[in-house]
Amino acid sequence: MDRAGIEAVVIEILAAQLLLPPSEVAPDARVDDLGLDSLGKVEAIFALEERFGISVPFNANEPDQPDFDFQSVGSIVAGVERLLRG
Amino acid sequence: MRRVVVTGIGTVNALAGDVPGTFAAFRAGRSGIGPLTFRDAGRLTIRVGAEVRDWDEARFTPSERALYDRVTQYALVAGAEALAMAGLAGPLGPRAGVIMGTAAGGIRTWEESYRAVFAEGRNRVPPLVVPRLMHNAAASHLSIRHGASGPVLSVASACASANHALGLALQQVRSGAADVMLAGGAEAMLCFGGVKAWEGLRVLSPDMCRPFSLGRRGMVIGDGAGVLVLEDEAHARARGARVLAELAGFGTTADAGDIVAPDPEGAARAMRAALADAGLAPGDIGYVNAHGTGTLLNDRSEARAIRAVFGGAAPPVSSTKAMHGHAIGATGALEAIACILALTEGIVPPTAGFETPDPDCALDVVANIAREARVEAALSNAFAFGGLNAVLAFRRA
Incomplete structure (x- = not known):
């Protein structure tokens, strides 16, 4: 899957958690600005794992998110790309 | 009573x-x-x-x-x-x-x-x-x-x-x-x-x-x-039994808020309720066995709650979970036993694995090495998923 395809899926997953239409999640949006709470975040990560067949190394206790940067749509897309490359 | x-x-x-x-x-x-x-x-x-x-x-x-x-x-x-x-x-x-x-x-x-x-x-x-x-x-x-x-x-x-x-x-x-x-x-x-x-x-x-x-x-x-x-x-x-300590008070509150995220206000209310039930003032407490799970959120929220109850004079705090783990539904009983050690032998059990103080958790954390202190009374905190808070107050026998 190319970058645009991954981005579309990431936006779809975040939008589903936020109960928003995908058109309201901008490709440059930041997750905290979208208002996703901590449970929504872990549900979105689970959805990413299921959808892409990956295992996301994310620990909610690490504020700087060294293993998987979940702070923006762009950083999530980059993280998924990296995991898909293996 | x-x-x-x-x-x-x-x-x-x-x-x-x-x-x-x-x-x-x-x-x-x-x-x-x-x-x-x-x-x-x-x-x-x-x-x-x-x-x-x-x-x-x-x-x-x-x-x-x-x-x-x-x-x-x-x-x-x-x-x-x-x-x-x-x-x-x-x-x-x-x-x-x-x-x-x-x-x-x-x-x-x-x-x-x-x-x-x-x-x-x-x-x-x-x-x-x-x-x-x-x-x-x-x-x-x-x-x-x-x-x-x-x-x-x-x-x-x-x-x-x-x-x-x-x-x-x-x-x-x-x-x-x-x-x-x-x-x-x-x-x-x-x-x-x-x-x-x-x-x-x-x-x-x-x-x-x-x-x-x-x-x-x-x-x-x-x-x-x-x-x-x-x-x-x-x-x-x-019957001439040896009395180890008094279980003097119990405070229980609910956050009625988030199902998993802790609320320092609900935690502080439970600590105050336990103190009131025991007839103790904050200044009587010589040790707090914290819930202290080691998560970002709990520890920050609990530190705020402890400071809200004790002001600038919070007693020594430790979380023994770094030793016995978070034993979930059993953990409060293990931590009550840690409080009994503090009350009966004057040994405050430490927070193992402690590395560097976190400015977000500005407490007197007993780090890594047990501390000798005469403890007249101790609080033991438990703050559960579901927003359920339960605090026990123990007093020296």
């Missing part, structure tokens, strides 16, 4: 199979966290926990082993130690009861049964699955074994279960409904399904538990049980 005292304690946990061994580990600041050893642990992302090691099931007869999930086994061994220390022998009769906390009950029995019917395609499970896995199994077997035929029940409030059990047992004795209560908690959640479920929340640490420390990476689950013998003070004095 009847005063309620602690006349016996017993435990099984990752540090030791009894109280003397646990006290020795508390004094030494030793951690019981290590690699997980149960079946399929290699398939997990998180592979550390505070397991009870080298458990000898042979101490139970074959018919008992068929009936007792591990959670019940831990409770029975801890209960026997507590009663022996209290100098009580069964049958304890209708003026005695049992209240035990557990979050997951017989989860290993669920797991083994599901594995048999789903994964292995078997058509039947052992006949005693229901009495093994029911949440009240540990409380009921303690009642049966020791002939305690008064108020007996189990309490499930996730990580606050044991504190709620101890608080409710305090109220049974105080109200006159019972003279003697066995109370505490038991948990045996360290199995593949138990850890797999926790992994999904992304709050488990992959290595160590470092409560209140900068660089903490989350909680580490533990197994075990703790049982306290609570007794009407006059009843205990009349």
Whole structure:
């Protein structure tokens, strides 16, 4: 899957958690600005794992998110790309 | 009002199979966290926990082993130690009861049964699955074994279960409904399904538990049980029992907010309620055994709550979870035992694994090395998922 395809899926997953239409999640949006709470975040990560067949190394206790940067749509897309490359 | 005292304690946990061994580990600041050893642990992302090691099931007869999930086994061994220390022998009769906390009950029995019917395609499970896995199994077997035929029940409030059990047992004795209560908690959640479920929340640490420390990476689950013998003070004095401490107060509140995120306001209200119930002022408290899970959110929220209650003069704080792990529904009972060590021997057990103070947790954290201090009274905090807070206040005998 190319970058645009991954981005579309990431936006779809975040939008589903936020109960928003995908058109309201901008490709440059930041997750905290979208208002996703901590449970929504872990549900979105689970959805990413299921959808892409990956295992996301994310620990909610690490504020700087060294293993998987979940702070923006762009950083999530980059993280998924990296995991898909293996 | 009847005063309620602690006349016996017993435990099984990752540090030791009894109280003397646990006290020795508390004094030494030793951690019981290590690699997980149960079946399929290699398939997990998180592979550390505070397991009870080298458990000898042979101490139970074959018919008992068929009936007792591990959670019940831990409770029975801890209960026997507590009663022996209290100098009580069964049958304890209708003026005695049992209240035990557990979050997951017989989860290993669920797991083994599901594995048999789903994964292995078997058509039947052992006949005693229901009495093994029911949440009240540990409380009921303690009642049966020791002939305690008064108020007996189990309490499930996730990580606050044991504190709620101890608080409710305090109220049974105080109200006159019972003279003697066995109370505490038991948990045996360290199995593949138990850890797999926790992994999904992304709050488990992959290595160590470092409560209140900068660089903490989350909680580490533990197994075990703790049982306290609570007794009407006059009843205990009349029979010449050694009184270890007074269980002086219980505060219980709900955040009525988020299902998992902690709220410092609800936590502070529970601490204040426990102090008021005990007739203690904040300045009387010489030690707080924190909930201190080692997650980013809990420790920050709890530090705010402690500062709200104590102002700038907060007493020494430690989280013993870095040693015995977060034993979920049993953890409050293990931490009550840590408070008893502080009150009876003047040893404040440390927060093992502590590296660097976190400005977001500005507390006097007893780090890594036990501290000698005369403690007149102690608080023990438990703040559970579901927004349920339970705080106990203990006073020196």
